[in-house]
Amino acid sequence: MAPSVVNGSRNGDVYKENGESNNAKIDTLHLENLLLRDENIYETSLSSDDYLESLAPIIQDAIKANGLSELIQKLSGIVKEKDEELNDLSLNSTDEINSCIDTIDEIHHGSTELNKSLMSVSQQLNKSAFELMSRKKSLIKNKEVSIQINETIVVLNECIQVLENTNRIHExxxxxxxxxxxxxxxxxxxxxLQKVEDFSFAKKIHDSIPHLTKMIKDEAFENLCKWLSINSERKLDAISDGIQENIYYLQDTWTEKKKGNDSLTPYKLNSPVELSLRDPTAYYNIFEDTSLQINLDTIFDAILVYQTLHEGDILSTLYHKEWMKKYNRVIYPITSATAEGVARFQSLKVLDDYLRKIGAFFVMDKQINLVTKFELRSNTTSDDLWESYVTKLIPVLLEFLKSHKFKKMDDLHSFKEITGNFLQIMENYNYRITELYEVLMVLFKDYFAPMLIQEFRSDFIESIQSDHYMPLTVDRKSDYENIMRICWYREDAPFAPKNVTKMPITFPFSEDYVHYCLGVRSLLEDIISFIGQHYSYELNELNHIIVNDIFERVLGDEKGVGICRDIQDFIAKNENNKEVTSQSYTNLEYYLFSLYEIGKLINRRLRSNTGIGIHNIDANDTFTLRAVDHYNNLKKYAESTIFKMVDGKIRELLDMVEYDDWLPTTRNSEANYSVKDFALFLENLFTSIFSNLPQSIRTLGLFRTYDFVSEHFLSVLNSATGYNKIAIENFDLDIQYVEESMRNLYKMHQSGESESSQGNVALETTFTELRQCIDLLKLDDYDEFIKNSAFRMRNFDRIKYEDGVALIAKVQGYQEPDTSLNADEGDFGDQQSILSNAAASKFASFATKFRRE
Structure with missing residues (x-):
């Protein structure tokens, strides 16, 4: 603060008032003012730090201004002035001092009186102190007694607490x-107990603690066993009902979800796809089912007791033994051996009840594991128990199938539902069902498939036996559309929708084919329906069974199983019935075509419903059933049956044409009546048999007939012992009539002019040998034939030389000339024979060609 004053405005003002311009001097008035600025500076002791701190700046300024001596002088002056002022002040204060002395005397008198009072008070205090000390001693003694009493109270309270706790434990x-x-x-x-351990009753209580602990432990486990008996045995029926309702709910939910999305069709319940789309709240929890009222306090209490005693492993062992007791009681029926070695169930209802209980038992096992956090049993232990049980259950289920010999398809469906639901429940709770799934596969392969085959075969046999075996005709458009939707046919068929303009319409096939197509489609749909639920695994094996053990067998030629054999037996049984044989052959044409379409249909349906198609087929679905080979053979058999029947009919007709008189005297103006009857019967026969047959079989049948007739009449001619010219002319007239009749018959069964003209040429080749024989016998001179080889080759190339000579020899009145020939002629005759054989071979090849077509 001093420097600011020295260097401040006051210093500047002083210089201005005195008019001094010399900054080296310090104004005396200014120093005086500086020294007097604060009167407190002199009221402070000279040794005070405040004084020195205040004086130091002034001295520094004086030194800087070279005015230190003047400062000292001024300070001395000031001191003197102050001494004088002090002396004056002292003299003026004498009265006041005297007054103060009087006052002090009064104070001294009062203090003397006060001292006396204090002495009296001191005595009283001394007396009170002695009394207080006496009372304090009494208080201390009383406190000691009180403490002892309190301690006694605490001990008594602890004793009471021990007793109360002991009683509480028992309660x-x-x-x-x-x-x-x-x-x-x-x-x-x-x-x-530690606070009252010296008391005898406390020692007794302490000694009873292990007994109480053991009692709690034992009774906790016993209570757990009772809980198991009530909930794992008595409530199994109610638990199984809840589980079954849940599996039905899951099945219905998944079925509805698949209806809106075809890509989900191949996936079954419990598949990864279904599980990923399942609502998490759809899982069934036994302990959350309020209708069951299963309280878990007992089981938790037992776990806490044993965990507190660090005996969790012991509890797990005891619980496992107790659970196994319950398990043995629940599964009991299958552990009771019979004479056959395995247990038997009397009915599907009994089996269903049993499997429902077993399912509830194993589901509860895992849910207890989960809710207890695997403190009692692990899922591995539960799975091992399940695996052990499955080995016992499989023989029982197979024996049930074997012993009951189901005769109704509904029973098989019921067994599949019972077993399949059981498997889905077990799989839903993560039990392995691979081994048990084989029961469903056995059911499908060994029971469902044979029964389905026999049902289909029975319906088919009934259909072919009740068929009228005539082309099916419909006059209503709805019926036509239904047939088109059911039957398989070629797109270019004459009865295809694009070729139909009006009703009625006649199909080449009979009702039998319609029933067959409908039956095959129903057969496939029955299979798809059967495997549509519960069949989630071994899909390749499943497809193999469907194709090879069902369709290949039922469509094949296995006796007592395949309808191909049934058709063959039916044709064989009716081999003389021209309507049955001819219509059966026509139907077989469509049967054979349908097999190719059935293979495609099976592949498509299996691919859409199981996710995989049939193995070893290309992308164009060109899978072909092996039954095609059987039907090709059956078609050949039907063809041979038709020809055999035709041959028999023709033989019967030809037997009616008799040639008893080979030496007539009159010429006939027309063919023999028996020949005309034969031609008429032949025309009716072909019209009734071949009218609905394919072109190839009609053509082949006609040529076979031509050949057969030609050979018959040739045989008649060769077997005659002798004849005259009139007989030969009459015979020629008959043959001409037959030839003309058969040409007309051929034209009736051909679809085009080119085919008809080609057939006529082929027909002429059929009768060539017979015609040449007749023409030979009609010659006026036989020498040309006998002697002129060129003539023979030009006109009679189909007749062997020796055969021609034999025929000529039978002519009445003919004198056989010398037939000795030179070597050249003999060689030529052999050559003619060879050429005739070549021509015969050519016709055989021609006939074979039609037969192949």
Whole structure:
């Protein structure tokens, strides 16, 4: 603060008032003012730090201004002035001092009186102090007694607490609140008993603690066993009902979800796709089902008791033994051996009830594991128990199938539903069902497939036996559309929708084919329906069974199984019935075509419903059933049956044409009546048999008939012992009539002019040998034939030389000339024979060509 004053405005003002311009001097008035600025500076002791701190700046300024001597002088002056002022002040204060002395005397008198009072008070205080000390001693003694009393009260309270806790423990045991009782025992031993351990009753209580602990432990487990008996045995029916309702709900939910999305069709319940789309709240929890009222306090209490005692492993072992007792009681029926070695169930209802209980038991096992956090049993232990049980159950289910010999398809469906639902429940709770799934495969392959085959075969046999075996005709458009939707046919068929303009319409096939197509489609749909649920695994094997054990067998030629054999037996049985044989052959044409379409249909349906098609087929679905080969053979058999029947009919007709008179005297103006009858019967026969047959078989049948007729009449001619010219002319007239009749018959069964002209040429080749024989016998001179080889080759190339000579020799009145020939002629005759054989071979090849077509 001093420097600011020295260097401040006051210093500047002083210089201005005195008019001094010399900054080296310090104004005396200014120094005086500086020294007097604060009167407190002199009221402070000279040794005071404040004084020195205040004076130091002034001295520094004086030194800087070279005015230190003047400063000292001024300071001395000031001191003197102050001494004078002090002396004056002292003299003026004498009265006041005297007054103060009087006052001091009064104060001294009062203090003397006060001292006396204090002495009296001191005495009183001394007296009170002695009394206080006496009372304090009494108080201390009383406090000591009070402390002892309080300590006694505390001990008594602890004793009471021990007794109360002991009684409380017994009450908790009676109330089956074992864990609380065990906690109270722990509190009793660790807190209360230690405070009263010197009392005899406390020692007895302490000694009884292990017994109480054991009692709690034993009764906790016994209560757990009772809980198991009530909930794992008595409530199994109710639990199984809840589980079954849940599996039905899951099945219905998944079915509805698949209806809106065809890509989900191949996936079954419990498949990864279904599980990924399942609502998490759809899982069934036994302990959340309020209708069951299963309280878990008992099982939790037992776990806490044993965990508190660090005996969790012991509880797990005891629980496992108890659970196995329940398990053995629940599965009992299949552990009771019969004479056959395995248990038997009397009916599907009994089996269903049993499997429902078993399912509930194993589901509860895993849910207890989950809710107890695997403190009692692990899922591995549960799975091992399940695997052990499955090995016992499989023989029982197979024996049930074998012993009951189901005769109704509904029974097989019921067995599949019972077993399939059981498997889905087990799989839904993560049990392995691979081995048990084989029962469903056996059911499908060994029971469902044979029964389905026999049902289809029975319907088919009934259909072919009740068929009228005539082309099917419909006059209503709805019927036509239904047939087109059911039957398989070629797109270019004459009855295809694009070729139909009006009703009625006649199909080449009979009702039998319609029933067959409908039956095959129903057969496939029955299979798809059967495997549509529960069949989720071994899909390749499943497809193999469907194709090879069902369709290949039922469509094949296995006796008593395949309809191909049934058709063959039916044709054989009716081989003389021209309507049955001819219509059966026509139907076989469509049967054979349908097999190719059935293979495609099976592949498509299996691919859409199981996710995989049939193995070893290309992308164009060109799978072909092996039954095609059987039907090709059956078609050949039907063809041979038709020809055999035709041959028999023709033979019967030809037997009616008799040639008894080979030496007539009159010429006939027209063919013999028996020949005309034969031609008429032949025309009717072909019209009734071949009218609906394919072009190739009609053509082949006609040529076979031509050949047969030609050979017959040639045989008649060769077998005659002798004849005259008139007989030959009459015979020629008959043959001409037959030839003309058969040409007309051929034209009736051809679809085009080119085919008809080609057929006529072929027909002429059929009768060539017979015609040449007749023409030979009609010659006026036989020498040309006998002697002129060129003539023979030009006109009679189909007749062997020796055969021609034999025919000529039978002519009445003919004198056989010398037939000795030179070597050249003999060689030529052999050559003619060879050429005739070549021509015959050519016709045989021609006939074979038609037969192949």
């Amino acid at each position: 908790l045991i009676k109330q089956k609140n074992y864990f609380s009782g065990l906690k109270l025992i722990n509190e009793l031993t660790s807190v209360h």
